Amino acid sequence: MHALLLGLQCFTALAVIVLMAVQTEEADQSGGGVMGLGAAGGSTASDIEMEVGIDRIVKPLTRWMCGAFIASSVLAAVPKETINIFYLLAGVVVYVLLMAYGGTVWRMIIRR
Numbered sequence: 001m002h003a004l005l006l007g008l009q010c011f012t013a014l015a016v017i018v019l020m021a022v023q024t025e026e027a028d029q030s031g032g033g034v035m036g037l038g039a040a041g042g043s044t045a046s047d048i049e050m051e052v053g054i055d056r057i058v059k060p061l062t063r064w065m066c067g068a069f070i071a072s073s074v075l076a077a078v079p080k081e082t083i084n085i086f087y088l089l090a091g092v093v094v095y096v097l098l099m100a101y102g103g104t105v106w107r108m109i110i111r112r
Contacts, residue, residue: 001088002080009076012069019062023055064099071095 075083075091 001083001085002076005072005076005083005088009069009072012065012072015065016062016069019058019065023058023062067095067099 071091071094075087078087
């Protein structure tokens with residue numbers, strides 16, 4: 001079980017690295033300099049809030065992979081003598097709940 005968690009942790013770490021390397025920056029899309037500061041006046045393509053192209057898939061996938069990496073890291077930190085299926089199932093449930101409702105909860109916290 002512990003070897004499975006370590007394998008999952010390595011896979012998610014590599015996936016996060018690849019997904020971060022594939023993403024395009026807003027500065028690249030607008031033609032501006034560092035962080036889009038070189039753009040001329042007016043609205044640019046980066047002002048549009050909707051993602052275009054492959055970023056519509058890559059950004060949420062990166063978020064899920066980062067969450068999976070954190071969850072597998074926490075579970076891998078538990079000593080292998082105490083790990084059982086309960087910890088794995090509890091980790092999966094917490095992970096799914098955070099990914100499904102985390103944005104809503106975070107927006108509620110910020111508004112207060």
